[in-house]
Amino acid sequence: MVYSEESDVYSIQTIDLSKRFTKKKHRGIFGFLRKDRKKEKPKSKNSDIVVALDHVNVKVRPGELFGLLGPNGAGKTTLVKCLSTILIPDKGTAVVNGFDIRKQTSMVRASLGMVVGGERTLYWKLTARDNLMYFASLYKMPRKQAKRRVEELLEVMQLSDRGDERLEDYSTGMRQKIAIIRALLHDPPILLLDEPTLGLDPTFSRQIRNQIRELAEKQGKTVLLTTHYMEEADQLCDRIAVINNGKVIAVDTSDNLKALVKETELVEIACYNAPSDIRAHIKIHCPDIEMVKLIHGDEAKGTPSRIKLIGGNAEEHISTVMDMLRQKNVRLCSLNIGVPTLEDVFIKLTGAKLTESGHGG
Amino acid sequence: MMKLKGSTLPQSSLHSNYFIVWSEVVKNLKFLLAYPVVFIFWAVFPVFWFIPFILQGEAFVGGLQSQSFADIAGTPEFIPFVVLGAILNSFVLTSLYGMGESIRREAYRGTLDYILSSPCNKAFILIGKALSESISSTIFAFTQLAICILFFGIELTLGIIIPVIFIVILLILGLYGMALILAALSLRYKQAHDMAHTMEYVFSVFSPVRYPLASLPLWGQILGKLLPLTYALIAVRSIMLLKQNLAMLYLEVLMLLIIDAVAIFLGFYLFNWMEERTKKSGTISHF
Numbered sequence: 001m002v003y004s005e006e007s008d009v010y011s012i013q014t015i016d017l018s019k020r021f022t023k024k025k026h027r028g029i030f031g032f033l034r035k036d037r038k039k040e041k042p043k044s045k046n047s048d049i050v051v052a053l054d055h056v057n058v059k060v061r062p063g064e065l066f067g068l069l070g071p072n073g074a075g076k077t078t079l080v081k082c083l084s085t086i087l088i089p090d091k092g093t094a095v096v097n098g099f100d101i102r103k104q105t106s107m108v109r110a111s112l113g114m115v116v117g118g119e120r121t122l123y124w125k126l127t128a129r130d131n132l133m134y135f136a137s138l139y140k141m142p143r144k145q146a147k148r149r150v151e152e153l154l155e156v157m158q159l160s161d162r163g164d165e166r167l168e169d170y171s172t173g174m175r176q177k178i179a180i181i182r183a184l185l186h187d188p189p190i191l192l193l194d195e196p197t198l199g200l201d202p203t204f205s206r207q208i209r210n211q212i213r214e215l216a217e218k219q220g221k222t223v224l225l226t227t228h229y230m231e232e233a234d235q236l237c238d239r240i241a242v243i244n245n246g247k248v249i250a251v252d253t254s255d256n257l258k259a260l261v262k263e264t265e266l267v268e269i270a271c272y273n274a275p276s277d278i279r280a281h282i283k284i285h286c287p288d289i290e291m292v293k294l295i296h297g298d299e300a301k302g303t304p305s306r307i308k309l310i311g312g313n314a315e316e317h318i319s320t321v322m323d324m325l326r327q328k329n330v331r332l333c334s335l336n337i338g339v340p341t342l343e344d345v346f347i348k349l350t351g352a353k354l355t356e357s358g359h360g361g
Numbered sequence: 362m363m364k365l366k367g368s369t370l371p372q373s374s375l376h377s378n379y380f381i382v383w384s385e386v387v388k389n390l391k392f393l394l395a396y397p398v399v400f401i402f403w404a405v406f407p408v409f410w411f412i413p414f415i416l417q418g419e420a421f422v423g424g425l426q427s428q429s430f431a432d433i434a435g436t437p438e439f440i441p442f443v444v445l446g447a448i449l450n451s452f453v454l455t456s457l458y459g460m461g462e463s464i465r466r467e468a469y470r471g472t473l474d475y476i477l478s479s480p481c482n483k484a485f486i487l488i489g490k491a492l493s494e495s496i497s498s499t500i501f502a503f504t505q506l507a508i509c510i511l512f513f514g515i516e517l518t519l520g521i522i523i524p525v526i527f528i529v530i531l532l533i534l535g536l537y538g539m540a541l542i543l544a545a546l547s548l549r550y551k552q553a554h555d556m557a558h559t560m561e562y563v564f565s566v567f568s569p570v571r572y573p574l575a576s577l578p579l580w581g582q583i584l585g586k587l588l589p590l591t592y593a594l595i596a597v598r599s600i601m602l603l604k605q606n607l608a609m610l611y612l613e614v615l616m617l618l619i620i621d622a623v624a625i626f627l628g629f630y631l632f633n634w635m636e637e638r639t640k641k642s643g644t645i646s647h648f
Contacts (some may be wrong), residue, residue: 019643021642021643022642052643078643081474081643084474084478085478085640086474086477086478086640087640087641087643088637088640088641106480107480109478109479109480110480112478114475114478116474117471117474120470120471121470121471121472121474121475122471122472123388123392123470123472124470125391125392125395125396126388126391126392126395130387130388130391133384134384134385134387134388135475135479137377137380137381137383137384137385137481138381138384138475138476138479138480138481138486139479139480139481140373140374140377140381140480140481141377141380142374142376142377142380143376143380146380182475
């Protein structure tokens with residue numbers, strides 16, 4: 001999709017959006033008797049505050065498929081909840097479809113369709129049609145129009161013949177399709193999709209991804225997609241914002257983000273039996289490599305672990321590292337040089353990998 | 362900033378608001394029918410609840426009538442007194458446990474976020490919830506009444522049905538105001554079931570469900586006079602057992618109207634306030 005960089009029309013624009021949560025300490029029912037209770041108080045005052053969003057500024061253009069990529073707890077869901085008016089931000093604001101999320105909540109809500117929380121957010125004891133008719137009513141749709149729209153969308157998702165079955169008899173993927181239909185009922189210009197393929201098998205994931213792509217390309221919907229699946233963000237999104245610990249640390253196209261990691265800066269070694277102290281050894285022997293990451297694979301199931309060397313002309317150190325691995329009886333599988341993924345970008349930007357960062361919320 | 366699709370944003374109309382209420386009622390009744398055991402439990406349980414009190418009363422006074430009971434209750438008939446108390450009290454139970462817990466149940470199901478992030482006026486959803494509870498409560502009450510007519514000699518004539526229904530409607534309005542307060546508190550404090558349990562006992566102790574109000578100490582009588590069930594019980598018993606008409610019960614009707622207005626206003630106010638607070642704290646979908 002081609003956009004004018006000068007355009008100031010945005011479907012979503014956040015302005016210094018900030019949200020903090022105070023976590024309550026659970027001391028148990030006799031916690032008040034603890035002697036160290038008073039001592040802990042001033043210390044805990046800061047440690048109990050979690051910064052979920054830290055002055056977030058993002059701009060999403062009309063018709064754009066915009067990805068929010070970050071680990072669990074990075075602040076993706078908090079951002080989606082603020083945009084959908086379920087959460088009130090502490091500072092800053094956002095404008096959705098031209099409406100302020102603080103002042104024009106009803107108009108913001110009417111402009112959005114959202115998929116948050118997946119299959120658990122539907123009534124399992126009701127049929128698909130009953131669910132969809134109920135949610136259509138909440139969007140002030142006239143009954144006849146709602147009925148027509150429900151049938152149309154069930155047809156598109158190939159669920160017409162199962163529309164009268166209770167959702168408890170559906171598979172996870174089918175329920176997720178119903179959740180997506182619900183988001184589309186009132187034909188909103190903007191969709192907020194929070195981890196829409198989480199927990200789905202590859203077939204359903206592919207179907208859902210194709211559907212999302214179609215929504216943006218054929219129907220011109222603006223889609224804000226949060227995910228911690230790099231491939232998903234890579235395949236689908238026109239632009240991606242990398243978010244970690246509540247901060248947006250980079251926004252660009254997938255290709256431009258990957259260009260942040262130079263070819264000579266990246267080496268990936270797939271192997272079995274890598275000892276956990278291998279990182280420290282490599283760091284000692286090759287001190288100018290900026291970052292060494294050991295990503296454990298499920299070796300028992302045939303997925304090798306991966307050692308990533310990033311930055312500081314990592315390529316020059318390959319032979320030294322290989323010798324080191326041989327000495328440690330590590331079984332080598334493959335070696336890749338200079339093919340960065342979004343995960344490498346994330347590691348480069350944050351120093352952590354997507355599965356280990358974040359602090360909840 | 363330009364709006365993308367402002368012209369197609371849905372507008373509220375009488376029809377769309379009616380559709381919200383209707384959808385909420387249909388949804389809740391379908392849920393009720395999805396669990397038939399719950400339906401049977403609520404229809405029959407209150408009958409079993411008052412049988413021990415009838416037997417206990419009979420054992421104490423040696424029969425089904427008592428002069429000392431008549432002196433304070435205005436009627437010597439113990440059984441109709443308790444039966445009517447139990448039937449009206451079942452409206453308290455269904456409203457507190459049904460409507461009061463409904464918000465928490467939505468949070469359990471994960472649907473609360475979607476309800477609260479929809480553009481419709483939440484008052485219509487709450488009205489729909491109250492209406493569906495009223496329908497189910499009335500079905501339960503009629504089941505109990507049918508059992509009582511068959512087995513306990515309660516008389517029901519067409520002439521007294523209309524004023525009784527009028528009083529029951531006034532009672533339901535007050536109860537749903539109170540249940541709304543409970544629903545609002547459950548948004549913030551979550552333990553709706555325990556709060557409903559506490560309120561249930563306040564109603565059953567301080568309203569004249571099993572005994573006349575005069576049996577309570579003075580402070581208890583004052584507390585009882587703040588509860589809508591007290592006035593509804595006095596009015597319904599006066600109509601059904603003492604053959605009084607609504608004009609003679611203007612004070613009870615007036616008190617019910619005042620309590621209804623205060624409870625409904627407080628309920629909606631508190632609900633909006635708690636919704637705002639939980640949206641700030643981020644605990645709205647916690648349970």
